[in-house]
Amino acid sequence: MSPSAANAHAPMPGAEGLAEPLRSRWSPSVFDDRHRLGADELAELLHAAQWSPSAGNTQPWAFFVAERGNATHRVVVEHLSRGNSGWVPRASVVLVAAVQVEPDAEGNGGGDATLYDLGQAAAHVTLQARAMGLHAHQFAGFDTDAVHAALGVPAHYRVLTGIAIGVRGSHDEVDERTSAREDRVRVRKPLESFVFDGVWGTPWTAPGADRPAGSAEGAAP
Numbered sequence: 001m002s003p004s005a006a007n008a009h010a011p012m013p014g015a016e017g018l019a020e021p022l023r024s025r026w027s028p029s030v031f032d033d034r035h036r037l038g039a040d041e042l043a044e045l046l047h048a049a050q051w052s053p054s055a056g057n058t059q060p061w062a063f064f065v066a067e068r069g070n071a072t073h074r075v076v077v078e079h080l081s082r083g084n085s086g087w088v089p090r091a092s093v094v095l096v097a098a099v100q101v102e103p104d105a106e107g108n109g110g111g112d113a114t115l116y117d118l119g120q121a122a123a124h125v126t127l128q129a130r131a132m133g134l135h136a137h138q139f140a141g142f143d144t145d146a147v148h149a150a151l152g153v154p155a156h157y158r159v160l161t162g163i164a165i166g167v168r169g170s171h172d173e174v175d176e177r178t179s180a181r182e183d184r185v186r187v188r189k190p191l192e193s194f195v196f197d198g199v200w201g202t203p204w205t206a207p208g209a210d211r212p213a214g215s216a217e218g219a220a221p
């Protein structure tokens with residue numbers, strides 16, 4: 001079996017105990033360019049963002065729905081980085097994510113937490129997608145200023161990312177580069193490198209354990 005065929009659920013060593021859909025979430029790059037999402041499915045994905053938490057319940061995010069082939073999609077595709085131009089256009093939809101970064105005309109919003117809030121809303125969308133049998137792959141590699149201008153986004157918002165969503169396609173239908181991209185080895189830093197106990201740099205140790213708890217290195221897709 002090829003790595004790609006075996007890759008329906010990319011392994012995540014150290015994360016076997018995670019709940020679904022966390023455990024089976026990953027970011028594929030080979031989407032089926034015939035698949036379309038229904039209006040209800042799109043609404044469910046957007047409700048996931050709507051109901052994510054935010055600082056002070058300010059909900060500072062905004063999304064454009066760029067369905068494959070529509071005018072917004074053409075804007076996104078036109079401004080993709082070279083590395084993303086092979087795979088993003090095949091996804092069923094791209095949600096273009098923007099966030100309020102400056103106060104509005106009344107002086108409201110735009111505080112430090114807004115980027116955090118948008119990231120969290122995006123995470124909710126990716127997990128909702130997985131729960132619906134879909135896959136999501138976020139990306140920042142595009143000309144966000146050009147998309148900002150083309151879509152008439154107000155100056156106090158910033159276009160930040162796209163979330164490509166769809167179902168997995170066949171490796172036979174994509175170029176070698178896109179196919180290889182999906183087969184990249186997934187790696188993670190070990191917990192001891194970023195979870196600390198008392199003093200920065202001192203690895204946290206799980207109670208009762210004689211060594212740092214868990215790592216997640218070298219997860220092959």
Ligand SMILES: Cc1cc2nc3c(=O)[nH]c(=O)nc-3n(C[C@H](O)[C@H](O)[C@H](O)COP(=O)(O)O)c2cc1C
Nearest residue numbers: 025026027028083084137138139140141142161186
């Ligand atoms: C904010 C953000 C920006 C990203 N930008 C890109 C991108 O431009 N191109 C790309 O192929 N993947 C992009 N990714 C996907 C990451 O590379 C991917 O999530 C990471 O390698 C971990 O892999 P996994 O999602 O399969 O666990 C981005 C992810 C995030 C959250």
